[in-house]
Amino acid sequence: MLRTEGLGMQLYDTADLRAELHQIGCRLTPQREKILKFFQNLPQGNHLSAEDVYQALRQRGENISLSTIYRSLKLMARMGLLRELELAEGHKHYELNQPYPHHHHHLVCVQCNRTIEFTNTSILKTGIKQAEKEGLHLLDCQLTIHAICPEALRRGWPSLLPSNWVCPRALNGTVTGVITQN
Amino acid sequence: MLRTEGLGMQLYDTADLRAELHQIGCRLTPQREKILKFFQNLPQGNHLSAEDVYQALRQRGENISLSTIYRSLKLMARMGLLRELELAEGHKHYELNQPYPHHHHHLVCVQCNRTIEFTNTSILKTGIKQAEKEGLHLLDCQLTIHAICPEALRRGWPSLLPSNWVCPRALNGTVTGVITQN
DNA sequence: CCCCTAATTTACAATCATTCGCAATAAAAC
């Protein structure tokens, strides 16, 4: 249903989501629908934790329990609707799992946690090919590059950084959101 | 020192490790040396948690505290000596970060946690290029493919699996260790 | 070779993201 090569989706409306859920014996609940909609309306480059989603929905007057958020995020990640990201912050982050034209990867500075998104179609192709070769159904495919910025290196690293020092790269705009083409 | 394109290493002896540590203001301790040696003598395909390392060293009569294991693993991952893997088990796993000929990636079934390793040189090239482009020093670069095996899909998924059911693919040999060439 | 200082280890406590158990609720099949 609207999938591109088995990975991610373009747009899921209520009926699509219900169908997808029913297919695996699950039900469509208002909570699940709201959570997915929330991600679908989020600007590119947002990586949210369960707590983030909880707070954001709460501010919109939607009182969905934190447990339900956790359960829904995990479920949707396993369905391939969301991507579970393991960047550098010590807890999982989620984003919409988008198909080809928007499918992207992450470059993270382990010192300042700045995250740069970039696209690369050959990686996706590799993922699809590899899953197919093993006879598995692809859910997600992400290249994560861990790196360290030169500013942090120069200051002495990893233990010599004064605890109040902030990596200069972290100050250039937001932590996430930059997209570069390959 | 023995690096290949700035990623990973072939062999680190005591002097190399000391030099690398000193360069960033850290000291070579017997604990750190033993932990790295331990990983260097491990067969390909092992992904160990901090607890695993703790137990393994303890069995060899090396009593290194769990805290030290945690700190050393993190330090060495940040140095690019080890890779921190976020597969599907809910805790981090580590393996030696090896350069080009042995550098590899992971395909994981989110249902049975079976992990398949595969190599692909173009991905490493992409990682190197991308880090360079952003002016960052590359530490690691890993493609993680999340997928689900057809056996689990057929049984109804994700909630219909009886709790005592084991995905058949999980029974084909060990959970980790298979290497396929691209 | 010994001293000194800062880095490190250790044991233990603390944290904090995530999960669990269970009663209450509500999809959706009939």
Next chain:
DNA sequence: GTTTTATTGCGAATGATTGTAAATTAGGGG
């Protein structure tokens, strides 16, 4: 509508990981 069974919500529990403070040790300088 009734029934079945997935799901929610709450609070408690879990468990990986990190913090703390005292004791130890690496390694540079005399």
